[in-house]
Amino acid sequence: MPIQRLDFSVTFNKLLTLANYFLALSVIGFGLAIIASYPLANALTLPAQITAHISSLVFATLLKISYVIRCLCQYNLGMEVR
Template identity: 55%
Template sequence: MGTTDPLMEQLLRFANTALLLSVLGTVMTVALAYPLADWLTLPAQIAAHIGTLVFATGLKLSYVTRLISLKNLGRPVH
Protein backbone atom coordinates (compact mmCIF):
# COMPACT_ATOMS: atom_id res chain seq x y z
CA MET A 1 0.00 0.00 0.00
CA GLY A 2 1.21 3.52 -0.75
CA THR A 3 2.09 6.31 1.62
CA THR A 4 -0.18 9.24 2.36
CA ASP A 5 2.18 12.19 2.00
CA PRO A 6 -0.08 15.28 2.00
CA LEU A 7 2.29 17.21 -0.26
CA MET A 8 2.21 14.45 -2.88
CA GLU A 9 -1.57 14.21 -2.58
CA GLN A 10 -1.81 17.95 -3.20
CA LEU A 11 0.62 17.67 -6.12
CA LEU A 12 -1.49 14.85 -7.59
CA ARG A 13 -4.66 16.95 -7.35
CA PHE A 14 -2.87 19.88 -8.98
CA ALA A 15 -1.48 17.65 -11.75
CA ASN A 16 -4.91 16.12 -12.44
CA THR A 17 -6.52 19.56 -12.65
CA ALA A 18 -3.74 20.91 -14.85
CA LEU A 19 -4.02 17.84 -17.08
CA LEU A 20 -7.76 18.35 -17.53
CA LEU A 21 -7.36 22.07 -18.28
CA SER A 22 -4.51 21.39 -20.69
CA VAL A 23 -6.53 18.81 -22.61
CA LEU A 24 -9.50 21.18 -22.85
CA GLY A 25 -7.24 24.07 -23.89
CA THR A 26 -5.49 21.97 -26.51
CA VAL A 27 -8.79 20.78 -28.01
CA MET A 28 -10.16 24.32 -28.02
CA THR A 29 -7.09 25.90 -29.64
CA VAL A 30 -6.79 23.13 -32.24
CA ALA A 31 -10.46 23.66 -33.12
CA LEU A 32 -9.89 27.40 -33.42
CA ALA A 33 -6.64 27.03 -35.37
CA TYR A 34 -7.91 24.57 -37.97
CA PRO A 35 -11.64 23.97 -38.63
CA LEU A 36 -12.76 27.39 -37.37
CA ALA A 37 -9.84 29.39 -38.78
CA ASP A 38 -11.94 30.96 -41.54
CA TRP A 39 -13.98 32.79 -38.91
CA LEU A 40 -10.95 34.27 -37.15
CA THR A 41 -8.72 37.22 -37.91
CA LEU A 42 -5.07 36.53 -38.67
CA PRO A 43 -3.88 37.64 -35.20
CA ALA A 44 -6.48 35.36 -33.61
CA GLN A 45 -5.31 32.44 -35.78
CA ILE A 46 -1.71 33.10 -34.74
CA ALA A 47 -2.79 33.20 -31.08
CA ALA A 48 -4.65 29.89 -31.54
CA HIS A 49 -1.56 28.25 -33.01
CA ILE A 50 0.65 29.55 -30.21
CA GLY A 51 -1.98 28.46 -27.69
CA THR A 52 -1.85 24.95 -29.12
CA LEU A 53 1.88 24.80 -28.40
CA VAL A 54 1.46 26.24 -24.91
CA PHE A 55 -1.39 23.93 -23.91
CA ALA A 56 0.37 20.87 -25.39
CA THR A 57 3.44 21.71 -23.31
CA GLY A 58 1.23 22.08 -20.23
CA LEU A 59 -0.31 18.70 -21.00
CA LYS A 60 3.10 17.02 -21.10
CA LEU A 61 4.33 18.72 -17.93
CA SER A 62 1.17 17.94 -15.97
CA TYR A 63 1.27 14.29 -17.07
CA VAL A 64 4.89 13.91 -15.92
CA THR A 65 4.01 15.64 -12.64
CA ARG A 66 1.13 13.21 -12.21
CA LEU A 67 3.41 10.22 -12.79
CA ILE A 68 5.97 11.53 -10.28
CA SER A 69 3.35 12.06 -7.59
CA LEU A 70 1.79 8.63 -8.18
CA LYS A 71 5.20 6.96 -7.96
CA ASN A 72 6.03 8.79 -4.70
CA LEU A 73 2.66 7.78 -3.26
CA GLY A 74 3.36 4.14 -4.13
CA ARG A 75 0.37 3.91 -6.46
CA PRO A 76 0.39 2.13 -9.82
CA VAL A 77 1.86 4.23 -12.63
CA HIS A 78 0.38 3.28 -16.00
Protein backbone atom coordinates in the same frame (compact mmCIF):
# COMPACT_ATOMS: atom_id res chain seq x y z
CA MET B 1 22.40 9.10 15.09
CA PRO B 2 19.32 7.74 13.26
CA ILE B 3 18.27 9.37 10.04
CA GLN B 4 14.68 10.55 10.05
CA ARG B 5 12.74 10.15 6.86
CA LEU B 6 10.47 13.02 5.96
CA ASP B 7 6.88 12.19 5.03
CA PHE B 8 5.85 14.04 1.89
CA SER B 9 2.65 12.07 1.28
CA VAL B 10 0.39 15.05 2.06
CA THR B 11 2.40 17.23 -0.31
CA PHE B 12 2.35 14.59 -3.05
CA ASN B 13 -1.42 14.14 -2.65
CA LYS B 14 -1.99 17.89 -3.03
CA LEU B 15 0.38 18.01 -5.99
CA LEU B 16 -1.38 15.01 -7.57
CA THR B 17 -4.73 16.78 -7.29
CA LEU B 18 -3.25 19.92 -8.82
CA ALA B 19 -1.60 17.93 -11.63
CA ASN B 20 -4.90 16.19 -12.43
CA TYR B 21 -6.65 19.56 -12.54
CA PHE B 22 -4.05 21.04 -14.89
CA LEU B 23 -4.11 17.89 -17.01
CA ALA B 24 -7.86 18.25 -17.56
CA LEU B 25 -7.53 21.99 -18.17
CA SER B 26 -4.75 21.51 -20.71
CA VAL B 27 -6.67 18.82 -22.63
CA ILE B 28 -9.70 21.11 -22.90
CA GLY B 29 -7.56 24.11 -23.83
CA PHE B 30 -5.59 22.14 -26.40
CA GLY B 31 -8.80 20.85 -27.97
CA LEU B 32 -10.24 24.35 -28.21
CA ALA B 33 -6.98 25.70 -29.64
CA ILE B 34 -6.91 23.00 -32.33
CA ILE B 35 -10.55 23.65 -33.23
CA ALA B 36 -9.83 27.38 -33.47
CA SER B 37 -6.63 26.78 -35.46
CA TYR B 38 -7.97 24.51 -38.17
CA PRO B 39 -11.76 24.07 -38.63
CA LEU B 40 -12.55 27.67 -37.66
CA ALA B 41 -9.54 29.27 -39.35
CA ASN B 42 -11.63 30.90 -42.09
CA ALA B 43 -13.89 32.58 -39.54
CA LEU B 44 -11.06 34.08 -37.47
CA THR B 45 -8.80 37.05 -38.07
CA LEU B 46 -5.08 36.55 -38.61
CA PRO B 47 -4.12 37.67 -35.06
CA ALA B 48 -6.71 35.26 -33.64
CA GLN B 49 -5.29 32.42 -35.74
CA ILE B 50 -1.77 33.22 -34.58
CA THR B 51 -2.97 33.23 -30.97
CA ALA B 52 -4.72 29.90 -31.48
CA HIS B 53 -1.60 28.29 -32.94
CA ILE B 54 0.65 29.61 -30.17
CA SER B 55 -1.83 28.54 -27.50
CA SER B 56 -1.88 25.02 -28.93
CA LEU B 57 1.88 24.84 -28.25
CA VAL B 58 1.44 26.25 -24.74
CA PHE B 59 -1.39 23.85 -23.87
CA ALA B 60 0.53 20.86 -25.28
CA THR B 61 3.51 21.78 -23.11
CA LEU B 62 1.28 22.17 -20.05
CA LEU B 63 -0.26 18.77 -20.80
CA LYS B 64 3.13 17.06 -20.91
CA ILE B 65 4.40 18.75 -17.75
CA SER B 66 1.18 17.93 -15.88
CA TYR B 67 1.40 14.28 -16.91
CA VAL B 68 5.03 13.97 -15.78
CA ILE B 69 4.19 15.55 -12.40
CA ARG B 70 1.20 13.21 -12.09
CA CYS B 71 3.40 10.16 -12.76
CA LEU B 72 6.01 11.41 -10.28
CA CYS B 73 3.38 11.82 -7.55
CA GLN B 74 1.82 8.42 -8.21
CA TYR B 75 5.24 6.76 -8.06
CA ASN B 76 6.15 8.42 -4.76
CA LEU B 77 2.76 7.58 -3.24
CA GLY B 78 3.13 3.91 -4.20
CA MET B 79 0.27 4.04 -6.69
CA GLU B 80 0.17 2.36 -10.07
CA VAL B 81 1.74 4.68 -12.63
CA ARG B 82 -0.14 4.74 -15.92
